[in-house]
Amino acid sequence: MAELMSREDVVRFRRELEALSPEDLTDLVGGAGFRVAALPPGASPRTLAREVVQALAHGAAPGVDVVLSAFRAEYPHNPVVTELAARYGATAGPGDAPAGEVRREKVMVPDDPTFLDVAFLAVGAVRARSVCRIAVRHRRRTVSGTGSRIGTDLILTNHHVLFDWDDGEQPAEAVDAWFDDELPADGRRPLPRQVRCLPGTVVGEREHDWAVIRAHDPIPAEFPVLDLRGAQPPELGRRVCIVQHPLIQDDRGEVVVDGVRFGRFKKITFQHNTIRDVRPDLIGYSADTAEGSSGAPVFDETWRVVALHHGYDTAQPGSPLRFENQGSRIERVLERMAALDVAPPG
Numbered sequence: 001m002a003e004l005m006s007r008e009d010v011v012r013f014r015r016e017l018e019a020l021s022p023e024d025l026t027d028l029v030g031g032a033g034f035r036v037a038a039l040p041p042g043a044s045p046r047t048l049a050r051e052v053v054q055a056l057a058h059g060a061a062p063g064v065d066v067v068l069s070a071f072r073a074e075y076p077h078n079p080v081v082t083e084l085a086a087r088y089g090a091t092a093g094p095g096d097a098p099a100g101e102v103r104r105e106k107v108m109v110p111d112d113p114t115f116l117d118v119a120f121l122a123v124g125a126v127r128a129r130s131v132c133r134i135a136v137r138h139r140r141r142t143v144s145g146t147g148s149r150i151g152t153d154l155i156l157t158n159h160h161v162l163f164d165w166d167d168g169e170q171p172a173e174a175v176d177a178w179f180d181d182e183l184p185a186d187g188r189r190p191l192p193r194q195v196r197c198l199p200g201t202v203v204g205e206r207e208h209d210w211a212v213i214r215a216h217d218p219i220p221a222e223f224p225v226l227d228l229r230g231a232q233p234p235e236l237g238r239r240v241c242i243v244q245h246p247l248i249q250d251d252r253g254e255v256v257v258d259g260v261r262f263g264r265f266k267k268i269t270f271q272h273n274t275i276r277d278v279r280p281d282l283i284g285y286s287a288d289t290a291e292g293s294s295g296a297p298v299f300d301e302t303w304r305v306v307a308l309h310h311g312y313d314t315a316q317p318g319s320p321l322r323f324e325n326q327g328s329r330i331e332r333v334l335e336r337m338a339a340l341d342v343a344p345p346g
Helices: 007-018 022-031 045-057 064-074 079-087 119-128 330-339
Strands: 131-137 142-149 154-157 174-179 193-205 210-215 241-244 255-257 260-263 267-269 275-278 282-285 297-299 305-314 323-329
Touching (some): 007 064, 007 079, 022 064, 119 241, 119 297, 131 154, 323 330
Antiparallel strands (some): 131 142, 131 174, 193 210, 241 267, 255 260, 275 282, 282 323, 297 305, 305 323
8 A cells, every 4th residue: 555645745746736737637636546526626726736635645545656656657857746756656657767868858738838939039029129118207206117109109008107096196297208228138237218208198097007198209210119909819828928117126226216226127027927817808917017017018929919017916716826917908908099099000
């Protein structure tokens, strides 16, 4: 009879199970002999993993060694499972090879390969040229946000960036857009380009949290117009990238808040960045943002804009995360822009 797992190892194995998608986890434990019908339908990976490890901890069939063997067969290079498999007598999985021999390559998450064409980097660099930092002076405070050039003289950001929601939605008194505010590849000091904007031209709505403003100064042609159309509808599990100007603590920064220096240079997030929530008006995602990111374009894996980032909220029930970042779906923003006759050309 297989040895029972120690409490410490149960916790370690549960964490590995929780990292799988619900579908992969269900397939894995079903293939190992668990009665899948007995598992909670539609449950999150955390719930499924808890059910599995509790059964293993109490010696329930099919046993620790069988489940570990099934896991190792599918994920032979997982170091935690390899260690536990050796400890609890699990057999080697297909694709395993004696120490020192070359092993076959493997997609780490079945049905979700992460390969991207190298051109992804070049296209992303072009799209990022359209993104700027927005410096706003309100009646009672100053704020920093992110914007995108979407027309000859038109810049898109959030309503709460250009209107002070903490002061009766008072409009901005002064707005500047800073393009090229990013660290160059050679590490030299950036030389951002300032574009003064016209506060009296702001149009936007609190619903869907969008606003546009027109530039007073000509926007240089080297910062192209960002096309907001053409994206496929967002899907759960797909990945997003956010080009943004977050205020993050950074010794190289030049923004001081309460005596702390913050970096404000343009950043991109494309790690732990999956879409976790899709609704008619918004999408939720796990990609990181910070103060200053408001108004950033949210791109899909083909560099099409799918949302306008505006903040975070409590994650949906069943999510392994406590919170999720959110953006207004770009279709809703375009619809309202068209209704107010400020839609970008195209």
